[in-house]
Amino acid sequence: MKVVAAILAISISSCQSPTSAALLEPELTMSVSGGMDVLTVEEYTAGVVAAEVPYTFHHHALMAQAVAARTYVTYCLAHPIRAHDDGADVCADPAHCAGFATEAMLAERYGAEYAEAAMEASRGAAEATAGEILTCGGAPIQAVWHASSDGATASSGEIWSDVAYLQSVKSPEEAEISAAEFTMAEVKAILGGDFDGKKNLRRTLTPSGRCESLTIGNLTLTGSEVRRKFGLRSTDFTVRWRAGKLCFVVHGYGHGVGMSQRGAEAMAQAGADYREILTHYYTGAAIEKPGRG
Incomplete structure (x- = not known):
């Protein structure tokens, strides 16, 4: 399985308070395969991990991806800025939102054995980090990611607008x-x-x-x-x-901003845990577990 980095657009220039009182909504709607599904945030998180990175990645790299994915959808729910014609909160198109896969979708593409193992690892990463998101000033950040960089990530200001927590940092993976x-x-x-x-x-x-x-x-x-x-x-x-x-x-592969998925894997293989990975790539961000209100 190849790393599939989502194309996520930056539309903020600083930490902002969410428009919703609850940082973690219990459910979200997703447009997928021509229909509409209702998922919990944790189900969505596991599906993003399964689609975005190989399940053979180190478990701390998977956990870092889980927190980034959960943060992303939490931000989307609090700041509904990405329009969907069907009214969905998110979609499964990585060119618009983030990659997403169910076990059935993975089985169709890679076979049942791969799908079962991938979903087990992805659900494990989501469960191990349940409820955790990245924040800045108490608000969820826009936790963008990409597949790989060559030595250093890009700052958001190089492509979009400058954001304090999306600065250029060293990235240790072998260049693609x-x-x-x-x-x-x-x-x-x-x-x-x-x-x-x-x-x-x-x-x-x-x-x-x-x-x-x-x-x-x-x-x-x-x-x-x-x-x-x-x-x-x-x-x-x-x-x-x-x-x-x-x-x-x-x-490299992707826009280069935020967490490098291959870099996260390299850091995990070198002994870093998911918190060290996340705070490395998202400068100054905190990892919190907000209450559901």
Whole structure:
């Protein structure tokens, strides 16, 4: 199973109090497989862990993911900012909310044996951290995560708005490296009619070493635009023309902000517990277990 990092958008710039009096709602509605399910927060948490990371990860890496997932949905319930046409609180689309899987969904993709083991590990991680969330000023944080970084995570300000608890920190995992190349015809099709076809390249970098902007010919794109247009795994890339093709070498996977899932696994394997992992990646955040009111 591959790590599946959710694409979660930042819409806050500081710690804010929740709009709901209760930080942990007993139930939530989720849009999945063309229908609507009603789940408890803990059921949702286990389903996110099962979808987002391999069950073979160290149990403290799974526990860290469980707390991040529970925090994410708690924030969504308190700040309902991500619209769903069917009125659901969350959905199972990692491009919109977070990845989510049931045992049946896992069995269909990976087989019954994998599904049973994955759900057992995921439920165990949720139960071991039951009710725990990350907070800033007593409010749930927006606990974004990504699959992997190459040496350091990105601060939220490099991509979205600056958030105190989402700063660049070192990340110990072995870098994932991928490559992509495009002919000039493909580049022209991707960039559209405004592209003048010239091969000059100029890249500027963010403080964490990711692409801030890339000038190709007469066009200048942000790193995020380059990633989206060319389908790259991250904005941490080098680029050059070689043999008439635009060639990218990409490091890491995901937006790079918040907890690195591969980094969490590396930290756990090195002896860190889930609390150390979480407080490393979410700068200054506290781990609390609020009452249900």
